[in-house]
Amino acid sequence: MSFSVMLGMLTEGFLVSLQIFFFTIAGAVPLGVVVALGRMSRVAPLRWIVRIYISIMRGTPLMLQMFAIYFAPYYLFGIQLTPDSKWQATITAFIVNYAAYFAEIYRSGLQSIPRGQYEAAEVLGYSRAQTFCYIVLPQVVKRILPAMGNEIITLVKDTSLAFSIGVAEMFSTAKALVASQVSMVPFAIAAVFYWVFNFLVELVLAAAEKKLSYYHD
Amino acid sequence: MTSTQPIMALRGARKAFGEHEVLRGVSLEVARGEVVAIIGPSGGGKSTLLRCATLLEKLDDGSLAFGDITAARDERGRTVYAAGDELKRARSRFGLVFQNYNLFPHRTVMHNIADAPVRVQKRPRAEAEHEARELIQKMGLAGCEDKVPCQLSGGQQQRVSIARALALHPEILFFDEPTSALDPELTAEVLRVIKTLAAERMTMVIVTHEMGFAREVADRVVFLDGGMIVEEGTAEQVIDHPREERTRAFLSKIAE
Numbered sequence: 219m220s221f222s223v224m225l226g227m228l229t230e231g232f233l234v235s236l237q238i239f240f241f242t243i244a245g246a247v248p249l250g251v252v253v254a255l256g257r258m259s260r261v262a263p264l265r266w267i268v269r270i271y272i273s274i275m276r277g278t279p280l281m282l283q284m285f286a287i288y289f290a291p292y293y294l295f296g297i298q299l300t301p302d303s304k305w306q307a308t309i310t311a312f313i314v315n316y317a318a319y320f321a322e323i324y325r326s327g328l329q330s331i332p333r334g335q336y337e338a339a340e341v342l343g344y345s346r347a348q349t350f351c352y353i354v355l356p357q358v359v360k361r362i363l364p365a366m367g368n369e370i371i372t373l374v375k376d377t378s379l380a381f382s383i384g385v386a387e388m389f390s391t392a393k394a395l396v397a398s399q400v401s402m403v404p405f406a407i408a409a410v411f412y413w414v415f416n417f418l419v420e421l422v423l424a425a426a427e428k429k430l431s432y433y434h435d
Numbered sequence: 436m437t438s439t440q441p442i443m444a445l446r447g448a449r450k451a452f453g454e455h456e457v458l459r460g461v462s463l464e465v466a467r468g469e470v471v472a473i474i475g476p477s478g479g480g481k482s483t484l485l486r487c488a489t490l491l492e493k494l495d496d497g498s499l500a501f502g503d504i505t506a507a508r509d510e511r512g513r514t515v516y517a518a519g520d521e522l523k524r525a526r527s528r529f530g531l532v533f534q535n536y537n538l539f540p541h542r543t544v545m546h547n548i549a550d551a552p553v554r555v556q557k558r559p560r561a562e563a564e565h566e567a568r569e570l571i572q573k574m575g576l577a578g579c580e581d582k583v584p585c586q587l588s589g590g591q592q593q594r595v596s597i598a599r600a601l602a603l604h605p606e607i608l609f610f611d612e613p614t615s616a617l618d619p620e621l622t623a624e625v626l627r628v629i630k631t632l633a634a635e636r637m638t639m640v641i642v643t644h645e646m647g648f649a650r651e652v653a654d655r656v657v658f659l660d661g662g663m664i665v666e667e668g669t670a671e672q673v674i675d676h677p678r679e680e681r682t683r684a685f686l687s688k689i690a691e
């Protein structure tokens with residue numbers, strides 16, 4: 219098999235990895251907000267449920283979560299698994315797992331905003347929504363950016379975990395090629411893909427941090 | 436509104452944090468154009484008084500009115516607050532200058548000052564910015580329009596926060612130790628600005644440890660200790676010829 223054929227197959231796999239990545243970001247970034255709000259809720263039972271949820275998501279392997287979500291419909295409700303089930307379970311597991319991490323980052327960011335900011339806004343007459351959107355949120359974004367960057371870079375690499383459930387992302391393709399071609403080259407190519415993509419992620423994050431570096435507090 | 440109605444009337448204010456009674460029946464009325472200085476030892480309840488007057492803290496008992504707006508009324512020994520809309524109207528009557536400024540760090544000086552007039556009072560942006568520019572000039576901050584707070588000295592930041600409060604045209608301005616976070620030379624420039632406002636008959640309530648300043652600007656000095664007004668009167672009466680032992684003890688202590 220020629221190098222270009224291998225590259226083509228790995229590229230195809232990489233597109234699947236990218237899909238996992240972007241679906242997870244699109245789902246977990248907003249879901250994390252909901253989870254963070256639940257975690258900070260005044261309603262104690264809700265706060266505890268969310269706390270336990272976050273603890274399980276962070277305290278058990280994402281790989282196990284994928285399998286649990288994959289098999290749950292069958293064992294709990296007797297629903298037959300379809301060819302799409304694996305993909306759905308993977309995306310769902312990634313979203314609910316990453317939402318837990320993002321929620322904790324949001325929470326720490328929100329709680330780091332001094333009370334004086336809320337009080338100044340209140341006295342000036344800003345509504346609660348205005349205070350959140352124009353005063354709190356922009357400051358939170360700056361504060362959580364480094365921590366979010368870490369998670370996002372981890373996510374890029376974590377997409378390879380979908381291999382375990384049989385989703386044909388780049389790592390599965392690489393492993394299959396390594397076996398059939400008796401060569402380590404596919405692994406090397408995969409590594410380059412992950413690294414180059416993360417390098418781009420780093421550039422974007424650095425640009426965002428630079429843009430927000432016009433002030434400090 | 437009749438001219439005799441006080442700009443702000445706080446009556447029988449009580450406030451406790453848990454078991455700790457911080458305000459124990461404080462009444463304070465401020466007339467239009469009056470400058471009131473509040474002095475007293477740390478922990479005496481000065482900040483709590485201002486926080487209750489500016490609706491940041493809720494009274495347990497007592498009433499609070501701004502002119503014809505009743506923000507809180509006393510109902511059989513318990514304070515009942517007005518509905519949200521009424522409180523919003525009350526908030527538009529006063530401004531508060533914090534000890535540590537509480538400027539919005541991510542916004543320019545211009546934005547800090549002109550944003551609330553636009554977003555809260557729905558005034559046209561051009562008009563709000565024009566007025567903000569005048570306030571910036573008046574505060575001696577010309578050239579700082581596009582700077583962010585971290586680029587300014589503490590004295591400059593405090594003057595921005597005074598401009599931010601003034602931009603909403605409050606009828607009364609509260610200051611909570613506006614210079615106690617500042618070096619002496621920066622203190623002077625902030626006090627100068629407040630003196631200018633006093634000369635323009637801006638109604639103000641100022642918590643301060645600067646006795647010279649209080650003597651100069653205050654029409655009335657209030658000595659607050661242990662959650663109660665121990666003594667009040669002109670600066671001459673309270674600072675120069677205190678009648679109460681507690682006032683004397685406090686004044687001799689800070690004179691050291």
Ligand SMILES: Nc1ncnc2c1ncn2[C@@H]1O[C@H](COP(=O)(O)OP(=O)(O)O)[C@@H](O)[C@H]1O
Binds near residue numbers: 455475476480481
């Ligand atoms: N949010 C709060 N919770 C509990 N105690 C408070 C709170 N705010 C103020 N206090 C207490 O109330 C007392 C008066 O405080 P404060 O009004 O800040 O006094 P001052 O401004 O005169 O120094 C102090 O003993 C302080 O510890």
Ligand SMILES: [Mg+2]
Binds near residue numbers: 481482483612
């Ligand atoms: Mg105080």
